[in-house]
Amino acid sequence: MTSVWENLTIDAHDPSRLAAWWAEALGYQVISEKPDEVEIRRASGELPGIVFVPVTAPKGGKNRLHIDLRPADQEAEVERLVDMGARPVDIDQGDVRWTVLADPEGNEFCVLREREE
Template sequence: MALRFSEVCIDAADPPALAHWWSTALGWPTEPTEDGDIILKPPGGAGPLWAFLAVPDDKVVKNRIHFDFVPDDQQAEVDRLLALGARRADVGQGQESWVVLADPEGNEFCILAAE
């Protein structure tokens, strides 16, 4: 049996708004599905689709899985994402080389040090 990684599913109170935020942050196009979800497509098929799904529940605890991004310039990218509406998040990381941010619905992600 073989498995293929197809999608990352992201629960959201407002899927269109959260998908739009991530589309702006990543520069990936969005596409609505027949059942009302929103899909983000990575350029050139480089990775799984991101599916934003409507859920009635609020996010109340730290994510069990999160995204790590490697920028060309960490501080410039942190500043850009904060200007788009991300916020700094404290998940108990202390002083590390990465910066933890949260999207508008509170989903944590990391901006790593530039390589």
């Protein structure tokens, strides 16, 4: 027997704000908003979702798990995400073919190059 991937959970100081940011970034929608969690998905019945839960503790260090995005145009997508409030970050990645950004609460994610044929 195997498990079904239900959600990725992200700690947030402001779950509603961060969920709205990621929903816009990914073209997802907020499907549930409660005081203790906000969930976004591509569509209501489609898994996996991303759940944002409130925390008071500050983020410490580099994320050990992160999201990789693969857009059709890396440069344009990085520009769009930065315009939305993401910021470039250096996590000692060196000279790589992807761009590392952080969301408005400092969670790192990667924007990959277009997939080569």
